[in-house]
Amino acid sequence: MSTLHTINKSPFSHATLASCLQVCGKQDGILLLEDGVFGGLSSAPCAEELSMMIAAGVKVYALKGDVSARGLNGKIHADIQLTDYNGFVQLSIEHKCVQSWY
Amino acid sequence: MIFSLAIYAAPYTSQASDSAFRFASALLENGHTLYRVFFYQDGVHTASSLSTPQQDETHFTQNWQALAKNHNIDLVVCIAAALKRGLLNQQEASRYDKTAYNLATGFEISGLGQLVDAAVISDRLVTFGG
Amino acid sequence: MTKTPSKKLLFISRHAPYGSSLAKDALDAVLASSAYDQQLSLLFMDDGVFQLLNNQSATEISQKSFSSLLPVLPLYEINSIYVHYESLEKRHITINELVLDSVQIIDSTAVCSLLAKQDQLLSF
Numbered sequence: 001m002s003t004l005h006t007i008n009k010s011p012f013s014h015a016t017l018a019s020c021l022q023v024c025g026k027q028d029g030i031l032l033l034e035d036g037v038f039g040g041l042s043s044a045p046c047a048e049e050l051s052m053m054i055a056a057g058v059k060v061y062a063l064k065g066d067v068s069a070r071g072l073n074g075k076i077h078a079d080i081q082l083t084d085y086n087g088f089v090q091l092s093i094e095h096k097c098v099q100s101w102y
Numbered sequence: 103m104i105f106s107l108a109i110y111a112a113p114y115t116s117q118a119s120d121s122a123f124r125f126a127s128a129l130l131e132n133g134h135t136l137y138r139v140f141f142y143q144d145g146v147h148t149a150s151s152l153s154t155p156q157q158d159e160t161h162f163t164q165n166w167q168a169l170a171k172n173h174n175i176d177l178v179v180c181i182a183a184a185l186k187r188g189l190l191n192q193q194e195a196s197r198y199d200k201t202a203y204n205l206a207t208g209f210e211i212s213g214l215g216q217l218v219d220a221a222v223i224s225d226r227l228v229t230f231g232g
Numbered sequence: 233m234t235k236t237p238s239k240k241l242l243f244i245s246r247h248a249p250y251g252s253s254l255a256k257d258a259l260d261a262v263l264a265s266s267a268y269d270q271q272l273s274l275l276f277m278d279d280g281v282f283q284l285l286n287n288q289s290a291t292e293i294s295q296k297s298f299s300s301l302l303p304v305l306p307l308y309e310i311n312s313i314y315v316h317y318e319s320l321e322k323r324h325i326t327i328n329e330l331v332l333d334s335v336q337i338i339d340s341t342a343v344c345s346l347l348a349k350q351d352q353l354l355s356f
Contacts, residue, residue: 001348001349001350002348003347003348003353006228008117008118008121008231015278019246019277019278022318022340022343023277023316023340023343023344023347024344025344025345025347025348027348028344033121034116034117034118034121035117084128085124085125085127085128086128086131086132088125088128089125089128089129089132089134090132092105092226092228093103093226096348096350096351097226097347097350097351097352097353098226098227098228098229098353098355099244099347099353099355100228100229100230100231100353100355101246101355102110102111102118102229102230102231102232102355108354108355110254110257142257142261143253143254143257182260183257213264214260214261214264214265215264215265215267215268217261217264217354218241218261218264218265218267218268218270219268221239221241221265221270221352221354222236222239222241222268222270222352224352227352227353227354229354229355231355
């Protein structure tokens, strides 16, 4: 059974994304929302680890409303899928549990 | 599916309150059930009847009231977290000899057990923290 | 009437004590859950591991010391208590500095597996 991890803080100022990546499984999903979308930048502290997770098969998503709000359109890692709240609901159903890192 | 939400952040101070509301709205639009929204820690401030945002700002209290009324959702505020933060219903105000009470209509004060009950009854529990 | 099977509920406590209410609020939630006859576990991770340090004395800051609060967990039959190894290591905390004896120290891979076994996660 897999977990959906939600990250709402910027990795430039919080260690939540780093902690999540430590315990994230290959079947798990990661959703970046609110300030967590800054984690999708190539300049982000965990960018390399996040890329490795994506390469290993972990699906990473970002809420497009939060990406647009912060002027990050076109700046997020190409393999991070932009989604909306309908997508967030669907992800929470596809995974067994939701771990909220805040 | 049956969902419950746990909201631990105050409205306005962080985006969590807004994210939670949008998630709640989406799950209902997708035909799922929202069993309970449990407000804990600073999340209890969502239940203040005195909340007075500007005209062009989101009125979270009213939004949750309307959603709850339309979809029969249980809005529960943790009693311990509420009392210490000055959120009281009429009964608690009377019990503690306070001159006023401010719990908004549609919200109910109850214990932490309601969070656990929500976790037991629901298929999915999603937490929104600040 | 058939009894509903109990669920596996994991409380994840990631915040240091005293500086915010999250650690205490998590503990209160765990204790409240003991009345519900579910399969409860508690995981301390990140700064949450600081809650486990022995010799805490919080009188001068007018708070209840976690060194006194945490030992009641077994009395509420909360015995599945996990501590994230890498969080301890990063903070240079050794096992003999912990206030609880009967915790299971588990690494990141085991934490991943632990999460995958649960029915609900209560995130603090």
